[in-house]
Amino acid sequence: MLGQLRPGGGIRSGQAPCCNGAECAASAADAAREARRGSSGSSSEPPVQIWPDVPYLEEHPFFAPQTRWVLANCGLIDPNSIDEYVARGGYQALSKALRFITPDELCDQVERSGLRGRGGGGFLTGRKWKFARATPAEQKYVICNADEGDPGAFMDRAVIEGDPHRVVEGLALAAYAVGASKGIVYIRAEYPLAIRNLTRALEQARAVGLLGPDILGSGFSFDIYIKKGAGAFVCGEETALIHSVEGKRGMPRPRPPFPAVRGVFGQPTVINNVETLANLPLLVRNGWEWFASLGTPSSKGTKVFALSGKVQRTGLIEVAMGTSIRKIIFEIGGGPPAGKAYKAAQIGGPSGGCIPAQHLDIEIDYESLKSVGAMMGSGGLVVMDEDNCMVDVAKFFMDFIQRESCGKCIPCREGTKQMLDILNSITRSRRSETQAQTLERFKGILTLQKLAQVIGDTSLCGLGQTAANPVLSTLRFFRDEYETHVYDRKCPAGVCRELLSYRIDPDLCKGCTICGKKCPTGAILGAPKAPHYIVEEKCIACGACHEACRLGAVIAE
Template sequence: MEHIRAHVLICGGTGCVASGSKKIQAAFQAELVQKGLDKEVKIVETGCHGFCEMGPLVIIYPEGTFYVRVQESDVAELVETHLYKGRIVERLLYKEPVTQESIPSYSDMEFYKKQMRYVLANCGHINPEEINEYITEGGYEALGKALTEMKPQDVVEEVKKAGLRGRGGGGFPTGMKWGFASNSPGTKKYVVCNADEGDPGAFMDRSVLEGDPHRVIEGMAICGYAIGADEGYLYVRAEYPLAIKRLKLAIKQAEELGLLGENILGSGFNFKLKIKEGAGAFVCGEETALIASIEGKRGMPRPRPPFPAVSGLWGKPTNINNVETFANVPQIITKGADWYASIGTERSKGTKVFALTGRINNTGLAEVPMGITMREIIYEIGGGIQGGKKFKAVQIGGPSGGCLPESLLDLSVDYDSLIKVGAMMGSGGLVVMDETTCMVDVAKFFLNFTQSESCGKCTPCREGTKRMLEILTRITEGEGREGDIELLESMAKNIKTTALCGLGQTAPNPVLSTLHYFRDEYEAHIKEKRCPAGACTKLLNYSITDACKGCGLCKKVCPVEAISGEKKEQHEIDSAKCIRCGACFGKCPFESIAKG
């Protein structure tokens, strides 16, 4: 029998694969063979570990040494020094952004210390393409318990008691939703997993599907048993090829072991799963549009009622939850509703996975308990703002969410607290912005996204967002008018109350939240024709101060020859020629170019 003395875990999530982790894996295999270590060191390809910015990631056990930004050229040294000689390769360890201290174990990193990884427990630790590794970690115990020890209604009540709310956006109580579908009459019902993750900067669902697909499949099967459904669909956007590949393999493996299909575990319960690849339309994240897409129709929402729980896929009762919601279900069944309800706040139970992006030192996935503050997420887990700049705002909830200022950094991150301040949990996108970010431009960016993703079915969304975008564009180009702010507010409120689906109803949120918290920036753009953040190109004027040493670098990079001056003398910018590209500003080594 072979004795495995070490395991080399190599991240195989999309981010690390794009950075070369497949080549790293092949290099490890070749190097181990060359050193005669291939029989005692096992290579394991895992899913995403969450610390995406630091990828490709390599973790070597039993020490648990966490190596970051590993390249193919580093493999020989890792094998020789760590696996052969037993010494840590210091230069490949993570360094804390503030102290620059090298941290060998991920559990000691600030990024992971405050996390509570339950949904992401297996991501980065098991091979997602091996069902036995999931089973070894307790996988499918929840399904077995539900089928052998609980009645369908017992499962519904347990999820209700746990207080799980939908992780896809609105936060509707999951147990209540299951109860509606369970009580709907009919012998044919469906379970649908919404994996159409479309928010800019969001990749939570993708990472779970790539790193732990069986957890989602198990949650869907439990839901099927609870509501009386024998068939389910995973609606995954086609831009997630790795997730789709691993889901197909996971479904095949589960069927082979009798965990999907006919008469599961001899219980008489039948449940089959199919994958439907979506074309990437943001509106298909809305339940009724998603259903239409599965049916082969154009993805457009329809009025409700009837709700999908009564008349959904092909007119049959249907329950729809997103990836993270289903991923929470197995642990609720195995550990109990009381355990789950002990995490989080009174009305927001459990944990939430966030995708941290933007001007923050530590980007990646973070799973935190509900009720944690925004300050803890940004400054402790996220490591603070890049370059020591000042925090300005955080956009939470994606295009449907809101921008929150520094004064709300100590806000409890839960469903109700966020709604009170004009934001929402959403699916978990969290974009951090610093002092160089223009909030008018941010509102324009998100509105441009939702406007282009509008299906065009209802007039408020189709026309209203277009008119709002035109106004925002004018403002950022220095053509704002008196009354534009009031017009934006009026249109936003009308769209929120009259649009057909959630996309249109929430599209004005970034505009309303930035108007509420950063109104002075709108006024500066309109009244003073000035962008306080210096981000709106058409409102910028570049000038050279007397700190100029006459090095000539700015002159060399100017694409329109708008800069003149002799060597070692102060240069000048011809504002009539200047196209405000910022090339000179970025090149000047003496910070002698001012913009404003």
């Protein structure tokens, strides 16, 4: 039986809904642990074996090395039930703050805890709150930035889908601390499930008096509204997000003034991302000392990552600050599949950098990652093995950034386009290359470095200032790959198709003619049932013959 808060402070009993599959097994294991602790007072005794052959959730190699604070409820509770959230300690932090902690004390506690923004920059959350609280205004705003646009990142969406009340409670705590009466969740319109669950959570919180006027009889009034974003990557930047909320085109503006002083409609505005807000209920409930006890001297708490790419186990993970990249990839992720060698991990999304094998033991820490040309970012972690081409990786992210540039400032708008043109020239076939393009290619590496410096120094917003990071990072650790592309016209990983050359092994070719029929330029000649050959002058290196051959007779090199 679960309890539900009522406006008058009463409790209504309700039956917990049944779950199924993996969630049911996880919930049963969790219930067994709670029962064991309740009966013995200790969790050190041998666990109760409901199903002898089914391990507990935390015993699975994917979950065992993790420290799940933010994700603690995801998959274990019904996200559409405020009863289940309350039963697991939900809204206790808000009640505690409204009854026993003043707004100034709350700002001070969050600052002393060492909680830093989880959206990328890593600014101290409590310090940002103090700026907004110290700015006099009749109306203040708090905004939850759920505009998650990094390729391969889905942390914020999953938290809102799986535990929306935690985000609502965190936003209410932030509003109480800075003196705001209005909150906004800025979320992408293409996240329909997250929007639906969040809308339901807001309705439930209003119904029981946790949002609206005079919350829990404290005199504090606050409500939250949803603003759907159109999916522009640049709207993840604070000032561009503010313009979008105001109904304008999402384009950054110079800072100062900072949003904490002058934000939405010219009023003081605090913007925190989903993960930052999701940490607040635990921090307030358990105390700032508890939160500060986990992590490194400069980075406290945990960090959620979307682990993807060339690993055996992918998905959302949460680890303590200070955990090594090696532990994440090889213990949690199981390492690259099929015995492939680890090559690099792209961390921090388009604004981040690559962590090569020689830095696998680096810790997850804001300063440590910066020292190797990467950044924490929102939490994307893409693993690559020996079959990945780092020039192609840099080209992918530069293409993304160039397309997502708002176009307001020339360094970002034109500089990223020039960098992408150089990367394209490095991977372009020599057959389609002019003399001018050949010269551009030979100067490519030096030009990339110069452009990166100019873009970083002169761009208007943080996205432009970090736009060149993927190129700089891959150049720093994989310069030999760039030089092989530029001077030898080869791709060591065999990814850049235009640099590949194709030949037919006469010992393997049976003369089936399939490759010849697929060739768009008629570059493959030979009689039926006899070995074929490729006319190099006609070959455009499209790879159609290589894909069509079922015998492996077409060799790419």
